[in-house]
Amino acid sequence: MxxxxxxxxxxxxxxxxxxxxxxxxxxxxxxxxxDREATVSATAFDPATEPETLESDHTVYVVDTGSPLGDEPREAVETAATDGEFDGEVSNAQAQFFATDSYEYVVFDGAVYAFESTVDGESVTLEFDERDPASAASEIAAPVDEAESAARDAIETGEPASTAPGTLENPIVETNGEFYAVTPDIDxxxxxxxxxxxxxxxxxxxxxxxxxxxxxxxxxxxxxxxxxxxxxxxxxxxxxxxxxxxxxxxxxxxxxxxxxxxxxxxxxxxxxxxxxxxxxxxxxxxxxxxxxxxxxxxxxxxxxxxxxxxxxxxxxxxxxxxxxxxxxxxxxxxxxxxxxxxxxxxxxxxxxxxxx
Known part of the structure; x- marks a missing residue:
C-alpha cells in the first residue's frame, strides 16, 4: 500500500x-x-517657470511628458502653437491627445495654450490660444476653501495629510496668489x-x-x-x-x-x-x-x-x-x-x- x-x-x-x-x-x-491610510502632499510652484506642473490637473496635457507624438501630430501641434491654428490631415489622428474632449489646455515648449480641436477621421483642426501661465493656472486651480480638507491641511502645515484613497478632485489649489500642486504620496x-x-x-x-x-x-x-x-x-x-x-x-x-x-x-x-x-x-x-x-x-x-x-x-x-x-x-x-x-x-x- x-x-x-x-x-x-x-x-x-x-x-x-x-x-x-x-x-x-x-x-x-x-x-x-x-489599515493603511493614503496621504497627500502640497508643493508650491510658479506657473511661469514650471508650467508642466499643471499636468496634475486632468484638463491639462503636457506634450513633452505625455505619450510621444509622431512626426505628423507634433508638426500639427507646432503649427498651431506658432500660427494659432492648424487645419490639415494627420495620420492616426484618432489616437492622439487632441482627439479626446478631456483636455482644455496644452503645455508645449514652456508655454500654456487654451485649445480646441475637431477631429474627423484623419482631418484635424486645432486652435491654440497662448495664455499667461498665471492666468491659466488661476482658471484651472480651485480656491483653497473649495479644496479637499486634506489638501488644505497639507498646504497649511507643509506636512503630508491623511485622506481617503481615491482620485483628488482638486490637484491644483490657489491661495493668496500662490499655487500648490497636491499629489498623492507613494506608499x-x-x-x-x-x-x-x-x-x-x-x-x-x-x-x-x-x-x-x-x-x-x-x-x-x-x-x-x-x-x-x-x-x-x-x-x-x-x-x-x-x-x-x-x-x-x-x-x-x-x-x-x-x-x-x-x-x-x-x-x-x-x-x-x-x-x-x-x-x-x-x-x-x-x-x-x-x-x-x-x-x-x-x-x-x-x-x-x-x-x-x-x-x-x-x-x-x-x-x-x-x-x-x-x-x-x-x-x-x-x-x-x-x-x-x-x-x-x-x-x-x-x-x-x-x-x-
Whole structure:
C-alpha cells in the first residue's frame, strides 16, 4: 500500500490546514490594505517657470511628458502653437491627445495654450490660444476653501495629510496668489499590498478547494473508505468550491469589485477540477480528462463575461487577463489535487477497508 494510502488521514488534515493558511493570507492582506491610510502632499510652484506642473490637473496635457507624438501630430501641434491654428490631415489622428474632449489646455515648449480641436477621421483642426501661465493656472486651480480638507491641511502645515484613497478632485489649489500642486504620496507598503492582493486571491481560491476536498476525504476515511473518489463526487466537490469562495469573499473582502469576486470564484472551481482530472486519469477516462482540463479556461471566459455585465467591459477584459494568470498559479499550487484524485480514485474493485 502506498505511503499516501497509509497516511491518508494525515493527508486530509494537511489539505485542510494548508487551505486555511491560503485563505487566511487572503484575509491578512485585506486587513493590511484597510489599515493603511493614503496621504497627500502640497508643493508650491510658479506657473511661469514650471508650467508642466499643471499636468496634475486632468484638463491639462503636457506634450513633452505625455505619450510621444509622431512626426505628423507634433508638426500639427507646432503649427498651431506658432500660427494659432492648424487645419490639415494627420495620420492616426484618432489616437492622439487632441482627439479626446478631456483636455482644455496644452503645455508645449514652456508655454500654456487654451485649445480646441475637431477631429474627423484623419482631418484635424486645432486652435491654440497662448495664455499667461498665471492666468491659466488661476482658471484651472480651485480656491483653497473649495479644496479637499486634506489638501488644505497639507498646504497649511507643509506636512503630508491623511485622506481617503481615491482620485483628488482638486490637484491644483490657489491661495493668496500662490499655487500648490497636491499629489498623492507613494506608499511602498500599499504598492506591495496591491501587487500581492491578486496572488492571495488566487491562493484563497486554491485554499477553498483544499479545505473542501480535505474535509470531505477525512469524513470518508473515518467511515472506512480508502478510495472514495469518483468523477461525479469530484465534480460535486469542485462545484462546492464556488459557494465556498463566495463566502470567503464576503467575509474577508466585502468591498472587492465584482471582477475579483467572480474570477476568484471561477478559479476556486478550476482548482477543484484538478481533483477530477486526477480521478479521470486513474480511471483512464481520457475524454473526461480532456473535458476537465478545458473546463478551467471555459470557466474563466464565462467569468470575464459576467464581470463585463456586472462592472463594464474594461473589468471583463481585466477579468480574463487576471484569470489567465490565475490558471497558471492554480496549476502550480493546486497540482497536488491531481495526485490526490489519482491515488484515491475508486478502483474497479471494492474500496479497501482500514487495515487491508
Amino acid at each position: 502506498s505511503l499516501l494510502i497509509r497516511h491518508r488521514h494525515v493527508l486530509a488534515v494537511s489539505l485542510v490546514v494548508v487551505g486555511l493558511v491560503f485563505v487566511l493570507s487572503f484575509n491578512a492582506v485585506g486587513i493590511v490594505a484597510q 511602498p507598503g500599499m504598492a506591495l499590498t496591491t501587487v500581492i492582493a491578486p496572488i492571495t486571491t488566487i491562493l484563497a481560491a486554491v485554499g477553498v478547494a483544499f479545505v473542501i476536498t480535505g474535509g470531505w476525504l477525512f469524513r470518508r476515511f473515518q467511515a472506512g473508505e480508502v478510495r472514495p473518489l469518483t468523477v461525479r463526487r469530484g465534480t460535486v466537490l469542485a462545484a462546492a468550491a464556488a459557494p465556498g469562495m463566495l463566502v470567503v469573499s464576503v467575509l474577508f473582502r466585502s468591498g472587492n469589485s465584482p471582477m475579483w469576486v467572480v474570477v476568484g470564484t471561477a478559479l476556486a472551481v478550476a482548482s477543484g477540477l484538478l481533483l477530477v482530472a486526477g480521478v479521470a486519469l486513474a480511471r483512464e477516462r481520457l475524454w473526461r480528462l480532456a473535458a476537465t482540463l478545458l473546463g478551467g479556461p471555459a470557466l474563466l471566459l464565462a467569468a470575464g463575461l459576467v464581470a463585463a455585465v456586472l462592472a463594464g467591459p474594461v473589468e471583463g477584459v481585466m477579468g480574463v487577463i487576471f484569470g489567465a494568470f490565475g490558471l497558471v498559479v492554480v496549476g502550480i499550487f493546486a497540482a497536488p489535487l491531481v495526485l490526490v484524485g489519482y491515488r484515491f480514485a475508486v478502483s474497479g474493485e471494492p474500496a479497501l477497508a482500514d487495515g487491508q
